[in-house]
Amino acid sequence: MHILIVEDDTVAAEFLVKGLSELGHVVDHAADGLTGLDRALGTQPDALIVDCMLPELDGIAMVRQLRAKKIDTPVLFLSALREVDHRVRGLEAGGDDYVVKPYAFAEVRARLDALVRRHSSEVTASTLRLSDLELDRLKRTVMRAGKPIDLQPREFRMLEFLLENAGQVVTRTMLLEKVWGYHFEPKTRVIDVHISRLRAKIDRGFSEPLLQTIRGAGYSLRSSGTSG
């Protein structure tokens, strides 16, 4: 995957370039908004990571210009501003997601993966499958190895989100956002408890554990049979 990072802080940019390159992505870096806009238009990357505050042209204005040119490459905003309403401004300008500095690399990676996946598979299948686990969105049923599993509505939504991002890491903040619609940092334990309940329902009694805890990052629904 080709990723363009527009970030004026060279240390932060290097850190992202290194981390994402190690994952096998082709990573390009621009240090200001005008160069970033040029590269985004010229090289057509698969995803953009844009700092909100940039010299020449700020990140939000840059993305607004991209969107005005009908370019819908997924954009992940980075911001040092933790203002309550700042997130909304970034998303209104056409950003797809938002990470506040200082961030954990795992958070950026997980959100970027989710963005790109959502972008590339716009049509949502009615049935999501992983190994012998099957979730039917229309009937709102979950089966594992042919046996029905009874889930609470929120557990269903959580599993649905994990399945949509199967093989990839999903952070706790992302879960709170997508499942409950709240945008704040949850205390670690809160999401853990819900995950362990879900895990008890879908993994207990089956030979292959699917719902895994990724230390220092979050959770991932993956099967040894599928590549993550």
Added chain:
Amino acid sequence: MAGTARPVPRFSLLRTAAVQLTLLYLVLVAITGSALLTLVHTMSVGLLNRETDESIQRELQFLSAQLRRGGPRTLRHIVEDRSYGQTTSLYLLSFAGQPAMTTGNLDSWPTVDADPNGWVNFSYSLPERGGRLETRAARAQVVLLQPDLRILVGRDVQGLQMIESRYTESFLWAGGIVLVLGFAGGALVARHSLVRVNRINSAARNVLEGDLTQRLPERGSGDELDRLAGTFNVMMERIEGLVKNLREVTDNIAHDLRTPLHRLRSGLEAALLDANDATKRQHALDRAIAEADQLIETFNGLLEIAQLESGVKPKFEPVDVALLVRELAEIYEPVADDSGLALFVHVEEAPCVCFGHRTLLAQSLSNLLDNAIKYSSPGGSIRIAVRIAPAGDRELIIADDGAGIPETERQRVLDRFVRLSSSRDLPGSGLGLSLVAAVVRLHDGTLSLEDNIPGLRIRIRLPGSQSQRQPERLRSD
């Protein structure tokens, strides 16, 4: 602080409000006084003067009629007759025809030129008792009744002049008295209000010097200056609070950030020492990241609270508190369950809407639930309730039966948004309740900590959406 203050403008007497007020007062008094005296003048002396002029004119008309009827000779007789033994009326007739003659009780024509209508003010001499000559004032009209016949008819106005000069004298006296009284009155009025303004000024200067405890006496009279004093005091209350808050936040930052920074640094140093032992090094680095995360959390918490207290309001929208509580209870129910606690929710089905910030309210509730779970012992219970208070406020209660907070510290934790020393050693940034207090303040609500016997009961009241919107609707009507 005093170094950055603007220089005090140089003192200039004319520029002081006291002098300006006094002068203004004086000008007003002078205008009123002059108007009054002018009126009196017109009514008295003016009237007498007009009377004099009219009687002269009437007499001239009479004499003119006599001239037409009887000719210069008859006129001469009449004038001679009237002049005889007269002291108040003055006559002088000069006929250049045949036979030429001059008669009247005036010796000579006035040396002063008459105005176009023939009026003339002059002085003449009158022999006094004892033979001395007395100079007296007179007013007369000089008319040519025929080309060769000139006549003067006048009146002795010495008496009137006396009245007039008396009048002028009293006018000056009255003016002087009015001016003195006006100045004194103006000064008194100005002093009365300016003493208080100066008191405010000197209090403000003291504040500039750094004395934030400065307050002004309020009389309770409710006049402008009293209200100004009240506003000043409220402003000082707020400034003092902000400065105190700033000091406390600085202290907290010093304590809360320095300790983990130190641990972070030592951890990284230890990782360097353990460079050969991969497992140990990994462990040290993991610990360092955890320390850094803790630092970031604390830092974010402090920043967030500071931002909430900065007075800039984020965008508010209608928020259903009942729904919010149900959702958060759903998130926390399994957590409470895992800790061996029962979570009871008393929320009515009907929406309970207030005007606020959904995320901040959710975060506050989450902090309160975190605290309740953290400070309760297994087997305990936590109750959350939402109801509409009698005044229309949205009331939110979170009660636990845990250790609670001692009454003396309860007030402190709300007053100053400080952490209790006893909670510093527990996990978490310890800023949870401070954030809640800041969020409630942002919503113009109230937060109170009560004894749940045993445990802590937190009561939050938020203004209902009705009371928030009412003023807007009234304004647009």
